Structure formats: C-alpha cells, structure tokens
Amino acid sequence: MHVKALRQSGLLNAAGNQQFDAQIKLLRKVLGVPVAVVSLLEEDKQVFAAHRGLPAAWAERGETPLTHSFCQYVVKEEEYLRVEDARQHPVLKDNLAIDDLGVVAYLGVPLRLPDGTTVGALAAIDSKPRDWTDEELDLLSSVAEVVVDKMATFISELSWRSMFEQLREGISVGRVVRDDQGRIIDWLYVEVNNAWGELVGIDPKAVVGRTVRDVIPGIEDAWVNEFAEVVETGNDIRFTRQVGPLNRWYDGYCQPTGPDTFIVLFMEVTDRVAAQAALNAVQSFTTRRQAALIEIGDRLRATTDPATIVRIAAEVLARALGASRVGYGVVDPIEDTIDIMADWCAPGVKSLAGLHRFRDYGSFIDDMKRGESVIITDVEADARTSAASRALLDMSVRTLVNVPLMEDGQLAGMMVVHYDQLKPFGRTEEDFVRAVADRTHAALDEAEFVAAQKLRDGEISHRLKNSMAMVQAIAHQTLKGDDIADRRSAFSSRLAALANAHEMLIHRTWDGAPLRDTIVSALEPHGDANRFTLDGPDVELTAKQALAVSLAVHELATNAIKYGALKASAAPCRSVGTSSRVTRASTSSNGPGESKAVLRSPSPQAKALDPSSSRGRCRPISRDR
C-alpha cells in the first residue's frame, strides 16, 4: 500500500535518489562498503528508492526480481539480517544476487513506518566476506530511522497533496503583488487545485504565476482588496461574492499563510444564490401584488365612473409590473375590435385609448378568443406579430401581454400590458394581471348596475311626476260645474282609463304600443268588442301618445254611451279608422251631442299639417260632454 503510494507519487523514481542519497553515501563511507541500497518491497520485485555501487546494468533498472533479493527476508521477518558470507548461508547460497550483483556479505535492517508497516530495508553490501559488528548494526539502524522519518514526512505530504487534488472545494494559494509604495494592487496564483479549474472554468495549469487581474480581466476590486486585508491584518475572512466577468458566485474562506501569502478555500454557489434571488423576487412580487390588489379594491370602491375605474386599475397594475402602458378594453368579437376605455402610460408613451382592429397588429386574436392569454415577449421575433412589428414598435410595444376576460364563453374584455423593452413575463405575472382584470370587470359591472339603477330610479320618478301632472290635468278638466256626483263619476272613470293605459304600457316595458292595441284596450271597459269596427293600417305610438289616445278614446266611448251609438245596445258602431298618412280615430254618433275627433300622430308625415287644425279638433274630446 504505502510502497505503491510512494512509487505512484513519482518522487521515489526521480527525486528519490536525491532524497536518500545522503544517507546512502554516509553508509558507504562509514561502513567502508562498496554498495548501499534503500530497497522497497513489492509483490514480485524490489525497487531501489536509493542505491549506490550497484553494477551499471542493475543501477539503471533500479529494481530486481525477488530472485535477486536479500531484503525480502528482512521485510518478511521484520528483523535485521546479518550475513558474513552468503555463499555459505543455508538459505541464501543459491540467491542470484550473489553472482549477478556480487553480494557476498550483507547487513540489512527493516524500514518500519510509524504506523507499524514494514515497507522495505536499508542494506549495506560487500563483495567479500565480512564479519559485521554490533556497532555497525547500530549505525545502520540509526540511519534507517532517518530514512523512515523522511518517508513518513513524505507520505503525509503526499496525502495532503492528494487531498488537495481530490477536494471538491477549490483551493488557491496566492501571493500579493505590491506597487512602489508597497500598496497591494493584485495577487499571483502560486498554486491552484483541480477543483479550482472546474469551479472557475479556467485551466488550472494555465494560471500559476499569473495575477488574478490578468487571469480574470475585469474582476471586481473586492477580490483583491479583501485578500489584501487578510494579508495586512492577519485575520481570516469568509466571503460570498460574485465574480462578475464569470457570472458565478462563490462562498469561501481565506486565511493568511505567510507575510505576503494566503490560501483560499471556496465553493461555487451560483445556483444557490440564483434560487435565493428567484425566491426573493417571487416573495417581493407577491407582496407587491397583494398591496396592489388591496389598493385597487380601496380606490375602486370610491368611484362608479367607468373610465376612472379603468384608469385606477391600469395605473396600479402598471406600477406593480413596471409596465410602460396598461389599459383595459371591451372586445367586439364579431368585428375583431377592441375599444380601450382608458389606459395608463409611462412618461413619453402615448395613450392608445380608443378603437383598434386586432388584425392590424398580427394574428393573436384567435388565441384570445379561446380564452388564452397572449404573451409575446418580443413582437419582432414572434410569428404572430413579426409582420406588424413596425406598427407595434411605433406604439412603444416591444413586449405585449393581452389577458382575456371571458363572459359566458365569449371574449368580453381584455387587459392590455405593454413594455417598451424586452421583458420576460411569467405565469405569476399573468395570474396577477388576470386578477386585476377580473376586479376591473367586476367594478365596471357594478358601476353599470348602479348607473342603470340610478337611471331607472330617475325614470320611475319622472313617470310618476308626469302621471301626477296628468291626473291633475284630468282633475282640472273634469271637476267643473255643479253636478258633483256626475263629475266625481267622470273623474273616477277617467282615472280608471289612465290606469288601464298604464297597465297596457307596463306590459310593453313602457316602450310604446301599436295604435290598434291601444284603441282595443281603451274600448274594452265599454262593452262588447263586436260593436266596434277598426280599420286602416296600424301605427306604432310612443308611450305618451298611447296614453293620450287611450284617454281620448275613453272620452269618445263615454260620450257615445251617454249620447250616441252605444246608447242603443244592439247596433254595431262603425267608428274607428286609420289612414296611412294620418292616423285618425273617429267616433260618430247620432245623438244630440255628436262628437267627432281626429287624432294626429306626431310622426314626421304629420308635421306637414297645420298644427292648429289638430288642436282645434282635438279639444272637443273633453269639452263635448
């Protein structure tokens, strides 16, 4: 194990001779032997970590097979071996080393590392028989201790070295560079490990001897100043910082190692920092979004004006998103148009309020109709808008976001968000826009409802007042003369006729009524419908006209019952006619108070007639009793 590690380091092969050469030389001189070796034992051979005095052929090889090894016995027995004459030795007498290497006398001691393993032997060899003294053995053992010490040191250095190279953390050893005044202005790479190369993305072999400013041009001054401080103060530091030119983040530790040197141990944390930044962005966006929604809620409550509602929502949304324009529009899915009710625009961006045709700006309306948001990060690059990108760019639209608002499966409204620069737009932002669009739509609905309610209330009040005015007119017209009983009954029946006409109109939501229906309805309380003949084309009356006609017909019918045709119960009454140009409802009766009325429809055709004629003939309705 150890031998392998020692050999793999290459140090034994190249510099090893140097490492132990002094000890070998010393042995040869003190013991007066021609050959001395440091032999390391492997499974099938011995390797000389150091040697002197071997025959040239073997010296060059630096190793021998086990057939030529005395040292193997020292290692196996973990005990010294003292041989005066190998040729006489029961075990060694046939060893090939005797002839090939000229080994006759041999004195060897084991090389035992501090952990107890014996890795080889240190041996003195003579080519003639020799009687080794105890003093000579002691001397050899002492030299062996020095060799073992050196080996232990080397192995520990090697393990540090291997750790250095195998660490996943990056390590760099640096030396500061000073200017004329002694100020630290840069630092040199003295050594870096393999991990450094991976973490920095630069070949580690290419940086030793160069300065950090040279290796990473444009690197932040902090990377020099902070390590300079470590060197100047002797205090170690921790850091988490980006190397801008590499666009990577590092988390690490720097400590001084000498007057001008320091060592840095670091990890790359780009992903962690990016994830944290993304999380922060999301959190801060979430906070901003909540604040924006609350603000919209508060401010929308205070208004019922549609344009103001849209402006408020647009402004708050634009601020939260950093958009250059936000608007809300009502979509006409048949015409493919959008009427942008109002918008908020950043300074220098012009308003797009008004009517627009989708097809003028590309082909994304079809996506919208399916209820899908359209997010075009770059109007120049996106196939849906690239043909119309000139027009869009002229309107300061580089990134375009349209979020549809569906109502009963139909595209009803749309929130429009524009950026005059490229802007990545994600799911979170889209959801936010949708939330604001929903709120805007709801507020507009509410405002419309309130406005309609107001209008309805006003309309009801108006009708009521007009009805009152009418009742008053009837009262003033009716309650004249002395016969109170007669007048009271006339008043009641007129009010009944008015109520009747109201009833008819309410069924038509007060939109007016055809002349024929109006007359039929007014005649109904006055007996058998078979007794009236109506002819002529039908004419549409306004609500006001229908009321007046109803009351007039009521008067005529009342007169006819009192004095005319309807007095005799059997005879049918031919009485009501209309002509195409002038609507004419007339009742003739044969009785003494003959009455006749012509009602004119105030339609455009009727205007041509002298108004005084209508007036003059109308008035007898109520006057002829």
Add this chain to the structure above:
Amino acid sequence: MGFAKQRVLVVEDETLVRMAIVDRLEDEGFTVFEAANADEAIDILINNLDIRVMFTDIDMPGGMDGLKLAAAVRDRWPPVKIVVTSGYRYVRDDEIPAESRFFPKPYDPDAIARVVRSMAAAK
C-alpha cells in the same frame, strides 16, 4: 275688460296636460297658443310677435328640449318672459335665462296662472 287679450304660448307634448293648462290660462283671460314641441313653438313665435309669455316643458321629443328653446327665445325674442317646468329634473337658476321661473311637475295651475299674469303685466 278694457284691453285686448294678452297672448301667451304653452309648449307641452303631453296633450292632456297641455289642454289642462291651456284651459286654465284661457279661463284667466289670455289668448293661448299651443305647441307640442320646440319647432312648433318657434313657428308660432315667428308669426305672433306680440306673445308676452311662454310656458314650456323641458322634456320633449325632437332635437330641441325646453331648456334650449328657452335659451333660443331669450336670444331672438328678448321681451318674451319664460316659465319652465319639468317632471324629470330640478333646474338650477343658471340653467334658465335670467328672470325666468321654474316649476317642478306636477305644478299648481293656479300658481302658473298667477306668475304668467304678473309676467304679462310687467313692462
């Protein structure tokens, strides 16, 4: 009476309501012209320069409502005094010509008669 009947104009599209106030004003001794809308009113004013008072409803069909009619009459026939009524709205003083009067509907015909009489008598 030792003087010719004074002439007044009633503008109201609701026939019955118009008839009622016209009767009331005739009973008061005026000669009363009737119009159902602003156009008719202007025709009558053109042909009868001695009309002293116009009583008009605001809410009428056609392009010109009672307020616009009142303003037009004040411009073209300054001597004509104006009384305005409406069931739909209250009218602020600055919406009708100076020296005009407004009565909300339903109005008291006697009050209208009194105001018209005093306006017609004023020089």
